[in-house]
Amino acid sequence: MSGHVTSKKIYFAVFGALMILTAITVGVATLDLGQLNTVVALAVAGCKATVVIWYFMEVRHARPLTKLTVVGGILWLVIMLILLFTDYISRDWMAGPQAW
């Protein structure tokens, strides 16, 4: 598998996109959107990461197994976060027993 050699143009375009996304994330952070601030910040960061993975890390040309490994790693982190949150979100749901 000699890799596909990506053109320089694509790399520069990706760089441009990343710069724009950085500007967006800084700009949106100056506005008060309440809870949405975090959502937007993470969404933009997610876009930037996706672009780096897909183009700079050449995952678009990669074998299915590589793609599975990428997805698997991210999925495992998500699993850890979700199960952690089941605890932290629900700790206050029920007041403890009033008396033993």
Added chain:
Amino acid sequence: MSDHSSHGSGLAHQFDDLDQQLDATTLGMWLFLAQEIMFFGGLFAAYTIYRNWHPEAFAAASHHLDIKLGGFNTVVLIFSSLTMALGVRAAQMGKNKAVFNYLFATFMLGNVFLVVKAFEYHHKWVEGLIPGPWFRFEGSTDPAVQMFFNLYFAMTGMHALHMIIGGGLLIYFMVQARKNRYHEGYYGPVEIMGLYWHFVDIVWIFLFPLLYLLGLHNS
């Protein structure tokens, strides 16, 4: 049994051909990056939980970070990812001189990042924002403000450590490029260096908004 001479094909004895070798090497690096995701993930998990617990304290603490420096570093690091990608591309085409140049540029950009980081850390030290017995914070009596800085130093420190290691690896690959090691069939080492470097960039892509941009709208 040495695996390759400086002008040899670069095939190691356990592999049947260069394609299998490249395949295996790339998969190996991706698995390493998967474990790095989990490694940093523990820090992100702690950050998420504590930020949820102490939103105002975190926002107040975040104000003490210089967003201009953080933003500048973000641009520098993304630029270094560009030079790294161009370096891998050069290796794929066997252009060892270009590999050296792009890797050198990546290395220097990485150093710029680290210098700025050192400057920021020094500033924190002067202001008394290093966690521990000497921590002092004017503007909030919430003890959780220190938790923000626990995470700030742990996360950016771990990231910086990875960049330093990356810098050392870049030097090694620059030396190999000088020896004209890479060609169309054998460029795997540069490719996996690139994967590592891009990963470190991605970590920063998340660190920047979570640490620097918190509560920006409240200033």
Added chain:
Amino acid sequence: MNAALAPPPSAPTPSETPTHYLNASYGFRSWLLTLDHKRIALLYLASITLFFFIGGFYAVLVRLELVTPAGDLMSAENYNTAFTLHGVVMIFFFLIPSIPAVLGNFLIPIMIGARDLAFPKLNLLSWYIYMVGGMVAAYALFTGGVDTGWTLYAPYSSTYSNSNVTATAIAAFITGFSSILTGLNFVVTIHKMRAPGLTWFRLPLFVWAHYATSVIQVLGTPVLAITLVLLILERSFGFGFFDPARGGDPVLFQHLFWFYSHPAVYIMILPSMGVISELVTCFSRKKVFGYGFIAMSSVAIAVLGFLVWGHHMFVSGQSVYAGMVFSILSFMVGIPSAIKVFNWTATMYKGSISYSTPMIYAFGFIGLFTIGGLTGLFLANLGLDIHLHDTYFVVAHFHYIMVGGAVMGYLGGIHYWWPKMTGRLYPEGWARFSALVLFVGFNLTFFPQFLLGYMGMPRRYHAYPEEFQVLNVMSSAGASILGVGYLIPMIYLFWSMRYGRLAPENPWGAKGLEWTTPSPPTTFNFDETPVVTEEAYEYVKEEKH
């Protein structure tokens, strides 16, 4: 690259000693700088055996103290150090590496028809990393030890303990990388270096088990690593990650710790299950029943194993709702293990059973692992766990799995592949005898602990109420028998390396690529890459005359 010539299959005459991986080169450098996966496996064998006896030494201290109800042999602090080091050494330096680093390293390339693992240098590095971690642990040990329990819970470990927590954390951190790199090596090897014709569903189940284990090692161990970093930062640098006074949560330590440490128990048991699959099929002379189910159950255990860690934390302050989620998932994770036990049993049904030593260990495993696994279900029950948590019931449960299960599988595997690894046969009579001694000693040691725990004796205490003494004495007596049972194989296995009968290529008449190589194999395993044309375990039923 020169492949050594394969020696003739029968025992050679003295004038033509064949070249194999053991005698291909001599001297310290040829071993300490080897890239041969088989030699690296033996390096690990030596190191983990050493750590096994160190961990065993601490077990002796614990069981000696517990002979009497009063805490009269050692102070509470010293006792705490003894059980902590028993756990730390046994888990991180013996159980986790054991089967993968010794048997996995040795066999996986041969079982898939490869010359070596994907990354031989990384393999050697793994061993050196393990040794460095071991030396840091030895330093921690000899300068006063650590007394927090192997679980290193904050805030005792982060703030109040005066023992070598940081050194121990550093040791575990370093050794974790050995585990990660070995896992990474195995995953790539199994994906990319299988011989032609060796499809996934023709792989030995030993390989499937190690694949699943390796995925756990890669994804789980880094979380332990970062947890230890946070602990060290808090303890040594004053970063209050788990300090409530500074906005932290000690339970977060437990979450992050157990996120790794629960899957870690599957790292410890899955390889052993892989061994048992190999033993049961060979010594029943019968193809494994439900190959696909056993293969997939290994993967299921690896995945589900990541979803249950909160069952260690039911009484920690974790929310009850999270407890319910973790409880139901913990019941589910028992299912694939049960599937394996059913399938092993079904394999034996109408098979032609022979009671060689490896098979005795396999029987021991199946019985004891079943007891251990079922008692795990008791603990997964939220209500019951409130009564049983931190009692000897838990201690008995995990020792049934780790010793009755994992260690028996390890010993069964060592005996089974000993002729392949060393070119020598061990003395079968002594081997069967010690297997039985181990079985008796094990049950005498740990069955009373179920009763003790149920009656309320807490773990990690050096003194206990008088009414518990009889069972404790039984347990300690059993431990002495267990100790003898471990010593005997040490002696005859060592003896056999010099004086054992020379082994043929396939002493058991087993199926599998490893049995087509000489005993011991040549450095590069195969002269030519084999081509696989048959399914796994194609045993032919012998005609009865």
